[in-house]
Amino acid sequence: xxxxxxxxxxxxxxxxxxxxxxxxxxxxxxxxxxxxxxxxxxxxxxxxxxxxxxxxxxxxxxxxxxxxxxxxxxxxxxxxxxxxxxxxxxxxxxxxxxxxxxxxxxxxxxxxxxxxxxxxxxxxxxxxxxxxxxxxxxxxxxxxxxxxxxxxxxxxxxxxxxxxxxxxxxxxxxxxxxxxxxxxxxxxxxxxxxx
Amino acid sequence: xxxxxxxxxxxxxxxxxxxxxxxxxxxxxxxxxxxxxxxxxxxxxxxxxxxxxxxxxxxxxxxxxxxxxxxxxxxxxxxxxxxxxxxxxxxxxxxxxxxxxxxxxxxxxxxxxxxxxxxxxxxxxxxxxxxxxxxxxxxxxxxxxxxxxxxxxxxxxxxxxxxxxxxxxxxxxxxxxxxxxxxxxxxxxxxxxxx
DNA sequence: TCACCATCGTTTGATCGACAAACTAGTTTT
DNA sequence: AAAACTAGTTTGTCGATCAAACGATGGTGA
Numbered sequence: 001x002x003x004x005x006x007x008x009x010x011x012x013x014x015x016x017x018x019x020x021x022x023x024x025x026x027x028x029x030x031x032x033x034x035x036x037x038x039x040x041x042x043x044x045x046x047x048x049x050x051x052x053x054x055x056x057x058x059x060x061x062x063x064x065x066x067x068x069x070x071x072x073x074x075x076x077x078x079x080x081x082x083x084x085x086x087x088x089x090x091x092x093x094x095x096x097x098x099x100x101x102x103x104x105x106x107x108x109x110x111x112x113x114x115x116x117x118x119x120x121x122x123x124x125x126x127x128x129x130x131x132x133x134x135x136x137x138x139x140x141x142x143x144x145x146x147x148x149x150x151x152x153x154x155x156x157x158x159x160x161x162x163x164x165x166x167x168x169x170x171x172x173x174x175x176x177x178x179x180x181x182x183x184x185x186x187x188x189x190x191x192x193x194x195x
Numbered sequence: 196x197x198x199x200x201x202x203x204x205x206x207x208x209x210x211x212x213x214x215x216x217x218x219x220x221x222x223x224x225x226x227x228x229x230x231x232x233x234x235x236x237x238x239x240x241x242x243x244x245x246x247x248x249x250x251x252x253x254x255x256x257x258x259x260x261x262x263x264x265x266x267x268x269x270x271x272x273x274x275x276x277x278x279x280x281x282x283x284x285x286x287x288x289x290x291x292x293x294x295x296x297x298x299x300x301x302x303x304x305x306x307x308x309x310x311x312x313x314x315x316x317x318x319x320x321x322x323x324x325x326x327x328x329x330x331x332x333x334x335x336x337x338x339x340x341x342x343x344x345x346x347x348x349x350x351x352x353x354x355x356x357x358x359x360x361x362x363x364x365x366x367x368x369x370x371x372x373x374x375x376x377x378x379x380x381x382x383x384x385x386x387x388x389x390x
Numbered sequence: 391t392c393a394c395c396a397t398c399g400t401t402t403g404a405t406c407g408a409c410a411a412a413c414t415a416g417t418t419t420t
Numbered sequence: 421a422a423a424a425c426t427a428g429t430t431t432g433t434c435g436a437t438c439a440a441a442c443g444a445t446g447g448t449g450a
Contacts, residue, residue: 022228022338022341024345026341027268028268028349032349073226127218130344131217132347132348133343133346133347133348134343138343142344145340146217146220149220149328149337151328152328
């Protein structure tokens with residue numbers, strides 16, 4: 001840990017700005033992001049989470065609920081009624097994978113993609129406000145760096161799920177209009193559109 | 196479904212990468228930061244929060260609890276027993292401001308500063324792991340950008356506290372070894388060293 | 391000076407969300 | 421076919437967050 005880095009400019013304590021607290025900075029930015037996005041997305045069933053799910057589902061192959069939960073750092077049990085509510089409003093759809101009838105592939109409906117477009121605009125507007133302290137190129141730079149760091153650290157999560165190999169299934173014309181079955185009846189008590 | 200949109204044209208103003216989800220990236224990085232810091236700081240009374248408090252208190256003028264709470268985005272009521280526990284271990288100290296006997300200025304003890312040094316090392320080590328996806332200069336850049344964005348958006352919090360003018364008091368030799376009085380007795384039920 | 395209001399810190403209470411465990415359905419292994 | 425395993429759902433518990441009430445102190449205006 002002697003850190004023989006050729007960076008003598010960084011002294012451990014003598015820095016005039018020892019407040020380079022990564023945790024604090026990230027917490028502040030994320031907190032404000034969350035606040036404002038929640039406010040801007042009050043109509044979406046679960047606010048920012050609904051947005052994340054919708055965005056994750058709207059590109060590429062329909063992921064399974066487990067894959068979604070892992071990617072979005074949401075517990076499986078939470079994902080269940082999150083999707084329940086999104087499905088109830090017709091934004092996403094659960095379809096049983098014909099190749100493995102245990103898993104449910106979540107895909108966005110046309111309406112969902114439509115809604116996502118507008119929502120994304122609002123979110124981007126919020127993000128510009130949140131990153132107002134940076135000029136435009138710095139904003140882009142910051143986004144890129146954050147993304148790179150996130151992807152890398154997400155892949156390097158050893159304890160959780162070792163192999164999240166995405167099955168290359170689906171894409172065929174197998175129909176399953178029978179729906180998900182949706183065995184259970186109602187959700188927990190006040191699990192409405194939140195709030 | 197989504198395969199019918201082969202991404203024909205990229206608008207220059209919009210994000211070139213559709214997955215430039217700032218919220219997601221920040222959430223992932225912060226989550227991992229939090230996980231690992233909590234693990235590394237299991238001996239500190241409140242983990243990462245204890246660290247934040249200790250770091251914020253160890254530089255400049257001793258802030259009031261309210262200022263501390265505002266800066267660290269912690270509720271005042273939480274700050275109370277957070278400081279209770281830190282004080283119980285002798286890391287910080289509450290002193291009634293003689294100029295305004297309502298406020299309590301929190302300052303780090305010698306032991307607190309000593310502990311902070313070691314803790315800071317551990318945290319920096321964790322941060323290097325969390326930002327392992329970026330090379331060293333990118334890491335520094337990212338930290339700087341995050342800090343700038345955080346400071347700016349923190350200052351631009353309209354609804355909360357309009358003027359958080361830091362009083363230029365204290366600094367004189369006014370002694371108040373009488374302590375805080377600490378009217379209350381014990382904390383809530385299991386508020387031990389957490390966990 | 392004395393009521394009146396604002397602020398700081400503490401305490402209490404209610405509510406919300408995260409997490410773990412049990413359970414069912416379906417698949418893979420032996 | 422039985423056992424073991426995985427995906428998703430349901431339920432229950434625990435902890436944290438937030439709002440409100442309270443006591444103490446300071447400032448303000450009649």
